Amino acid sequence: MLTVTPGIVLLLRGLTIYVGPTILLIAATKQLASTRDISLPTWFLVIVGLLAIPAYSVVRIATSEFKLKRDAAAMGCQLVPRIRGKKLANIDILWRLLESWEADYPGEAILDIVKEMGPVIDMHVLYDSSIFTICPEHIKIILATDFNNYVKGENFSHSMADVLGTGVFNSDGDMWKFHRSMTRPFFSRDRISHYELFDRHADIAILKIKERMRSGFAIDFQDLMGRFTLDSATEFLFGSCVHSLSGRLPYPHNASFVSEPSLSANSHIPEEFAHAFLHAQEVISKRERAGWTWPLAEIFRNATEEPMKVVNAFVEPIIKDAIEKRRIAKAQELTEEVKNANEVGENDTLLDHLAKQTSDPVVLKDETLNIMLAGRDTTAATLTFIIYFLSMYPEVTTRLRREILDKVGSTRRPTYDDIRDMKYLRAVINETLRLYPVVPFNIRSTVHATTWPAVNPSEKPYYIPAQTKVPYSVFLMHRRKDLWGPDAEEFDPDRFLDERLQKYLIHNSFIFLPFNAGPRICLGQQFAYNEMSFMVIRLLQNFSSLSLDLDAQPPSSKPDPAWANSSGRKAVEKFWPRTNLTMYSLGGLWVRMNEAPESAE
Structure with a gap:
């Protein structure tokens, strides 16, 4: 019996989106040929069908880019700086981020990009906008001042649903309330x-x-x-209580054999x-x-x-x-x-x-x-x-x-x-x-198009499209030297007791979340x-x-x-x-x- 997995669902959805244009293009080509009494060979129709998907993709991307620039201009905004990878659809950026996640210090690959481009970036991986920020002004908008416009979103909830269901951390709107x-x-x-x-x-x-x-x-x-x-x-x-403390504790990898009494199955x-x-x-x-x-x-x-x-x-x-x-x-x-x-x-x-x-x-x-x-x-x-x-x-x-x-x-x-x-x-x-x-990294999705203040106050605000992912990182924000001082990466509890408390945190409480x-x-x-x-x-x-x-x-x-x-x-x-x-x-x-x-x- 075939199990309908998330991957099969995605493939079927993709077929629905892209097979339609392929069929339409082949049908239109045959219709045009028949009106002119032209007999087209099968191999030509196959080529037309194969070209339909990339052509449709190019049209979709171009249309989306045009609309994005038009809407930003209409609101008097600038677009968020976008990463320009070396490979198609920024696939190299995605690979770099995933590889760093598994093999490097947390957030290191993102931090390298932030140092180069600034604290707010459009990752734009696989032609999908993802506007990442470590600015307290933006995070305050997301979490507080414009709360209703930022939701977990359908995609996030879908990926988490098998574990978190519709619980408080994976729901929006009335269900969340x-x-x-x-x-x-x-x-x-x-x-x-x-x-x-x-x-x-x-x-x-x-x-x-x-x-x-x-x-x-x-x-x-x-x-x-x-x-x-x-x-x-x-x-x-x-x-x-499950009494997990009563179970056998692990020993170091280099410990010699230690004999302990056997435990019950429970x-x-x-x-x-x-x-x-x-x-x-x-x-x-x-x-x-x-x-x-x-x-x-x-x-x-x-x-x-x-x-x-x-x-x-x-x-x-x-x-x-x-x-x-x-x-x-x-x-x-x-x-x-x-x-x-x-x-x-x-x-x-x-x-x-x-x-x-x-x-x-x-x-x-x-x-x-x-x-x-x-x-x-x-x-x-x-x-x-x-x-x-x-x-x-x-x-x-x-x-x-x-x-x-x-x-x-x-x-x-x-x-x-x-x-x-x-x-x-x-x-x-x-x-x-x-x-x-x-929780070092988090994410929301916009409901409606909106704006964020630019990093440079003298510049136009950033345009944030509707239905766009907006990941943010308090981990990286908590370590910003311009927000916490030159010793931001040092462990010093006194910063919550001395004059630095007034200078940094009380001045802007959203730098600590x-x-x-x-x-x-x-x-x-x-x-x-x-x-x-x-x-x-x-x-x-x-x-x-x-x-x-x-x-x-x-x-x-x-x-x-x-x-x-x-x-x-x-x-x-x-x-x-x-x-x-x-x-x-x-x-x-x-x-x-x-x-x-x-x-x-």
Whole structure:
């Protein structure tokens, strides 16, 4: 039985677009010949048919270019500077970007183009305009001041739908509003301060670190934080922790054989889920980078199908239980006072709350997976990068630990007010998010034609056509020296505390967007700050110093030695930052930690 894959759909659509003109041209040629009593040989009609597609393409491109210039002139605008590649349809530019994505530092190929052409560029790959920007003025328009004119768009939603469905991160308009309104009430102050929940899982994580350090091996902190945030997220979302922290932790590639007790079959389920969810994210991330051509790589199979079987097998029974639980509760309410579906019960999980709004299992699954992506992967990545920087900059660790011990002490659990008052901790987190925002690249599509201010204020504004992709990068914007100062690529938390705060950030708040902005600003922002702050405090209460174990890092995941000849952060990094939908450290982050005297047994 033939499976209709995305690639087959794209090919059929292409045939529909291009076969029509071919048939029409052949028919018109035959008709013209017959009126003049000319007999045309079959080979001539075949040539006419073969020429029809390129001729039609040339006409379409020329017509589109003429219309673009005419519309820009009518609005008194200039066109965005366009890349001129060396090959047809800028295919060399596309190849360069894809190759760099896999083999170089994040955004490096784009940065080279930006240095040459400026911070706003029309990539124009495969004759498809894609207007890329790292200007805060433009990003502010996209996310806030002209929000309704910039949507995820049909193409983006299609490429992400197999994993994210119609969830809040993959929807527009009324569907987006519906998901947003369902979720918003759950992120109140009492809900974002789940310190008992954090503490239970943090205690297990810290115990795992101590056990590993005492055995003499480094620990993959990224893997550990993935487990910590997965356990926290599943308990927060579903009320049922998957206990991934109880599973076997990986050992360094160079470790000799370590004998450990065998685990039950069920102990592998959380790891299988986490790996499958990551694999599915990698697939849809590659789809978006490939643009409209991505289905061609999936002609024979849908690449998300296998990993999503694992994800669905994990999530769907939980969704089913939540719907049944709500059905029973609703039946009981018929004999009692009916409760407001928008109210969040004291013991409600997020899924319980969502089940009050809808009993559609697809909607519930889509939304919980969207929130899990936001609440698990992003927090785990940022905690990993924080520990990386603390390992790289011991003076920052010493100062931060001093603030923690002064405010909280060496054993007490921090409170909401403790975390709020710890200015240097917040600065360390913000500086980490500035250099490594967890969603480094993003994209929208225009609904209607519009304009952007030119980089040079004395020039005409840029013309932005309707139905045009507008990718942007907060990763590259956060490192612009004209926005953040000459030390923009240095890790320095004090920039969020000293005169630079007033000079740069307060002067233009849209130069710092780790959690998005405008109507789509992350609802879980404060939840993430609280979870990250709590974990960092607990770690530095228990460990006095941290260091990277570069020998434990898998050789294939180490930065290319040639990076040392570059400039900025690329030249000094000791790990390889990579990106799918969110950022992560290739090969994990292998660290060693020294127990603080108070916590050592």
